[in-house]
Amino acid sequence: MDLKELLLLQFIAHLCLDYFFQTNKLAKQKNTIGFKSSFLYWHGLACFALAWIFSLQLGFALAAAIIAITHFLTDGFKLNLIKSKYFGRYAFFIDQAIHLIFLTIVVVLFDKWHGISPSIGVPINFKYLLVITGYLVCLKPANIFIREVFKVTQIQVSSDNEMPNAGKVIGVLERILTLTFIIVLQYSAVGFLIAAKSILRYGNNETLKTEYVLIGTMLSFGIAVIAGIIINFF
CATH class of the missing domain: 1.20.58 (Methane Monooxygenase Hydroxylase; Chain G, domain 1)
Structure with a gap:
């Protein structure tokens, strides 16, 4: 596995998290009450789990935690973005862009400082x-x-x-x-x-x-x- 494959695996994890593992109703609840949503906290935990699992390496735990924390904070503050007079209608695109930017930065820095060494010998x-x-x-x-x-x-x-x-x-x-x-x-x-x-x-x-x-x-x-x-x- 190299950097581009790890990035793609993390992108797949993000797709699963934000689109397939949450219903429209739960997403709306998260966007309506922000940090008051109990689902937001479960969503953050799921983000950590998926990021770690899709990395296929035990050493990615800290990086997965950082991805989960930034994802949690971005989703929590999205309520303020939605209420914005100028940026409210673009909230979805800004939210997704922030998620992907942080995800990319974390994966690139992980590769630079730690190196990619899968714990599971699965050909990718x-x-x-x-x-x-x-x-x-x-x-x-x-x-x-x-x-x-x-x-x-x-x-x-x-x-x-x-x-x-x-x-x-x-x-x-x-x-x-x-x-x-x-x-x-x-x-x-x-x-x-x-x-x-x-x-x-x-x-x-x-x-x-x-x-x-x-x-x-x-x-x-x-x-x-x-x-x-x-x-x-x-």
């Missing part, structure tokens, strides 16, 4: 880790990212005739298919997928709703395409 393949990361990003994180982009740009359209969460499921499926097609270099299949969705979803006279769906679709496909390009690059 960087490209396989990238593929796993790409698919993880295309699931719940991408849905939340797109939702926050709409929130920042203040785009909102009522959708009384739509099934609850249907858009999320469609988005996940299209990103998984798009990423798979790009990894296996079947770019024409991506074009067919976009064309098929265009025919099915945009054949109506509701201009505002059509534009809303189009923006979401382009963001969704964009995430999968960028993930696929990065994976193929390495």
Whole structure:
């Protein structure tokens, strides 16, 4: 294992922590009452555990503790950021950027001062880790990212005739298919997928709703395409 693989493992741990191991309800509670949230403290402990486990080395305990503490403090003070007149709408992006910056700094300094020496002799393949990361990003994180982009740009359209969460499921499926097609270099299949969705979803006279769906679709496909390009690059 080298630095880039440890960084990627820690990023996967972060994805699991912030997107798959907490519900929207618990995340909202954390963002609403900050340090008064009991879940925030469990979240901090889970951050330490995941960072340590995904490092695959016992000597990473102190680094994992630092990552957990900075994650805990960032989430705790996020309430103040949300209430900010100028930065409130960007709270999600600022919060995630701070988490990733601290995570990167800690891992780089750990490599410099301690060195990377896995306690478990498990072969790590960087490209396989990238593929796993790409698919993880295309699931719940991408849905939340797109939702926050709409929130920042203040785009909102009522959708009384739509099934609850249907858009999320469609988005996940299209990103998984798009990423798979790009990894296996079947770019024409991506074009067919976009064309098929265009025919099915945009054949109506509701201009505002059509534009809303189009923006979401382009963001969704964009995430999968960028993930696929990065994976193929390495």
